[in-house]
Amino acid sequence: MAVTDLFARRATLTRSLRLLGEFRFEQRDPARFYGALANDTAAMVADLWRAATGHSPVGQTLLDVGGGPGYFSAAFADAGVHYIGVEPDPAEMHAGPAGSGGAATYVRASGTALPFADGSVDICLSSNVAEHVADPWRLGREMVRVTRPGGLVVLSYTVWLGPFGGHETGMWHYLGGTRAAARYTRRHxxxxxxDYGSSLFAVSAADGLEWARSTGALVAAFPRYHPRWAWRLTSAPVFREFGVSNLVLVLRPS
Structure with a gap:
């Protein structure tokens, strides 16, 4: 069974439209938006794990690099996964509602220098973090390093030239990240x-695929929010940079 076979059944047009609808609540109702995203992510990771190993992820240890304010920890706790969140910013770590983190473990650290031993976790996840790191593939190498052989690395990031590459600056990033940030500053x-150049960087789909293939551990790559029939965009150079809004790289260290 291919690692994406189970998740492919979930990747319907209905799911894509539902998630797209939730994006409009990111600023005004973050609990709603991030809660929905966390639940969908936990389901995706569970499907990938089952397809890869033939077993439920219950009882496995998951390291979430850039886990943020607890919404993901609650979703994975509900799935029976032991969750460890890594977050460099203490303010971000406590930004969620009280109790959202449950009994999860949090570590303040950088994703590019993870304070964990080689092969010490079963699953390593990073959701929408790589585009905020000046050296995203150093983060990727750290994720592979701390994941045990036969485990799973799931690295998902926003592609710069996709429609959401500019984040809150909207599609003005197509005129350049610096110009988009300056316009946002004038308006707000x-x-x-x-902020482009300091907390947001231009990360391409091609660069991510090249890095993942160089590890020898890549087992799947697909657009995170697209229906299954649109996954072929990932293998189309140039078009994928504009059409794949968020790329998921799935690796199995050996």
Missing amino acids: GHRPKN
């Missing part, structure tokens, strides 16, 4: 949280 009176 403050710099964007995802």
Whole structure:
């Protein structure tokens, strides 16, 4: 069984439209948006794990690099997974509602220098973090390093030239990240949280695929929010940079 076979059944047009609808709540109702995204991510990871190993992920240890304020920890706890979140920003770590993190473990650290032993976790996840790191593939190498042989690395990131590459600056990033950030500052009176060149970087689909293939551990790559019939975009150079809004790289260290 291919590692994506189970998740492919979930990747319907209905799911894609539902998630797209949730994006409009990111700023005004983050609990709703991130809660929905966390539940969908936990289901995706569970499907990938079952397809790869033939077993439920219950009882496995998952390291979430850039886990944020607890929404993901609650979703994975509900799935029976032992969750460890890594977050460099303590303010971000505590930004969620009280109790959202449950009994999860949190570690303050950088994703590019994870304080964990080689092969110490079963699953390593990073959701929408790589585009916020100046050296995203150093983060990727760390994720592979800490994942045990036969485990699973799931690295998902926003592609710069996709429609959501500019984050809160909207599609003005097509005129350049610096120009988009400057326009946002003029309109809102403050710099964007995802500020091009400091907390947001241009990461391409091609670069991610090249890095993942170089590890020898890549087993799947697909657009995270697209229906299954649109996954073929991933193998289309140039078109994937604009059409794949978020790329998922799935690796199995050996």
